[in-house]
Amino acid sequence: MTNTDKQAQKRTEWAEDRTIMANERTFSSWMGTGLGAIGVAIGLKAVFGAFEPTWAAKLVASIFIGVAIAIFWSARHQACKTFARLSERDIEATPSRNYTRLASIMTIAAVATGIILWSL
Numbered sequence: 695m696t697n698t699d700k701q702a703q704k705r706t707e708w709a710e711d712r713t714i715m716a717n718e719r720t721f722s723s724w725m726g727t728g729l730g731a732i733g734v735a736i737g738l739k740a741v742f743g744a745f746e747p748t749w750a751a752k753l754v755a756s757i758f759i760g761v762a763i764a765i766f767w768s769a770r771h772q773a774c775k776t777f778a779r780l781s782e783r784d785i786e787a788t789p790s791r792n793y794t795r796l797a798s799i800m801t802i803a804a805v806a807t808g809i810i811l812w813s814l
Contacts, residue, residue, distance in 0.1 A: 710780060717776040718788055724769030728800060731762035732807055739811050752812050759808040763801050770797035 695703075735755035742751035774790040 713776070714780060714788070717773055717780075721769050721773040721793060724765055724772075725796065725800060728762040728765035728769070728804070731758045731765060732804055734758045735762070735807065735811065739814060743814075755811050756808055759804050759811075762804045766797045766800045766804070770794055 735758040738751055738755040738758070745751045770793045773788075773793045777788070777790045777793070
């Protein structure tokens with residue numbers, strides 16, 4: 695392997711590393727967006743706590759919780775797609791099971807938040 699080939703290989707490895715980090719940052723950003731949607735749901739309960747009919751405010755809050763869950767799983771899907779493309783090469787990236795595990799935990803937390811909001 696020539697020196698030029700070695701340099702090209704090194705640049706490719708660095709580019710793959712940057713892609714891995716960008717994928718993880720994007721996933722993290724989407725998780726934050728989902729948490730923001732849950733925050734809106736909680737805020738609706740705080741702002742419209744005395745709103746009549748109460749089911750209407752709870753329904754809108756539930757929509758935001760549903761949006762948060764959709765965001766969590768969409769983020770997981772995209773991260774796993776990127777991971778699958780990257781795993782074709784010899785690199786170390788966050789395993790897709792970690793994305794699935796985090797999306798599952800966030801979904802459980804979102805559903806629990808919805809249950810609490812409906813019970814108030």
